[in-house]
Amino acid sequence: MQELYPQTGVCFDHGNQAKLYMVYTLGCNAACDHCLVESSPRRREKLELDVAKELLRVGAQFGKNFLDLGGGEIMLFPDEVYELARTAADLGYYVSLNTNGFWGRTPERARAVVGELQQAGVGAIFPSASAYHLAYVSIDRLKHIRQACRDLGMVYELNWVRSHRPETDAFIQTEMELDSETIFPNSLTTAGNDAGTIEALKVVYGSSVPDDIADCGSLQLGVNPHGHVIGTCSMTNRNEKFAGTPLFIGNFHDTPFDELLRAERDSAVLQFIYRNPHPALHKRLIEDPSLGRYYQDTFGTRRYYSVVDYYIDVFRDERVMAGLDEALR
Template sequence: MDKGEFLKVKYDDYTYKERMLLMYTDKCTANCSHCAAESSPYNNSKMSVEEARQYIEIAASKGFKCILWTGGEVFIYYDEIVELTEYGHSLGLAFTIDTNAYWAVSEAIACEKLERLQRAGVVHIGVSCDAFHLKYIPVQRVVNAVKAAQHLSLSSIVSFTYSGDGEADNKILNDLKDFKVPFEACAVAKVGFAKSLPEEVFGSIDISQVGDCGELGPLVRPGGSVIGCCNPTVPKESPVFIGTGRGNFEENVGRYLKSDCINSISELGFKTFYNMLSEDSAFSKYKMKKYSHCCEFCEDIFTNKYLSGKIIGFIEKSKESNQ
């Protein structure tokens, strides 16, 4: 492995044709009101070890290089994840993992768990920490997890989401800074459970300036459905929703890799679609809408049959002109 490959230690460092998300379970120890995956302690759906093993084999055969374990909370099934990671690593895959760190009750315990995962093939850990999660997991457990990762020289970062409660947000951010914990901050996307949150929680971005959403890469849900990005609640009528069915996984991955829509989102960006639609009267209501994340814009345009048709036509025309 050359230096360039060695430095690819996060899911985000791979292209959308090199990375795959395996949403191992919908079950979570928390019940966060902003959860895009709509996970909770009451949602028990999960992949079987055999299903996940098959997905990993197909991912490797299709040229994917990195798997992100996500959920739900995958540490609930820690031993299974270790076993599957070891197997995938033997096929040449790197692994990253998302967690809320509920399990990191001390730095020593966190070290023990992360060291085993690191030996299995995990190269990066992402930890969620914000006012939504704080109802269920104290900041200290997040700190324990990241400090353990740092002790092991394991790549790590905290994902912080603004809640709309400035006082609570600042307290958490100051705690992370005081503990010298690396973090990245983002706004809440109005998808999944977050659609029920009050408007003041959401920020505002200029979609006309947004390129690639940055989160493309097939997401595999516990039931076998394949989605072209990280949003587990993409409506089935959207071309970003690739296909359903456990038995159709290999076919769906092939469809993802050949999808003109996915390729165009990556190459052209949402700003191209926005500007292309901007003069259409059917798009006027979306021009007036406040978006906090490109996921919301993507859902709007691709679930509107007329606008989706115009975009697909535009993509096909662009493809023909480049041939």
């Protein structure tokens, strides 16, 4: 299998098959309109620390070595974050942290927290900035975190997403100095806290045929407090849309995690899309002697808001899946 990672950045320095994205909590001190897992202050679901540490231990046995921590807002539980990061680092994981940055209220506070995260084993911080986040977290706090990361040598990469408010987008790009940054396009997950915003974002992002879908490394193992084990970090709140496809691997509350990781490892389809980002599968299906014409006639002109939704649609087709399983083994 060819390894294709055209992007740059710490996330792309590790193969998707080695990554573990952990939604530690669905609770958050914000309720951003576009939040794909529908986090808010009302949510209480979170992983127990001991459960999360056991997932890391088992994951390491199956070759996982990149941990991406997130939520919700995981820094609502800083002591647990530090302990979890120490455990992960001891197991050989590179640890990255997603956060809305609420804790960077002063330069001094930002520097202190970044230092504590660094000492615990966190290697990279990914603060979020968007028109929706600014309703809850001021941009000054993100600037404090950026400067603290620069001062302390912490890897810093900003999670910025387009909104349906272009003036606010332009403000963020200027304030956070994004004009000189490489911005990786990604597609839209059509789930969130505000249905009206999601409809507006559909217009902003648009849909694409398989030839043109953007993919920003969306395929990697993800877990959440519900116990879901999904083959993508683009999880939603309940993840119903993944049911019945190879992307829904199982629930670790019902099935031992090692069995689920074994199933992930043995899935020819998952391992192919982990190692060969879009449009590799699309091209392979087009060129397949027995499936190509059927696939092109069926899926070639369908439109999708995300590469994940494209995979879901293809994986629900019994004829395609029968031929694909055989071709990839």
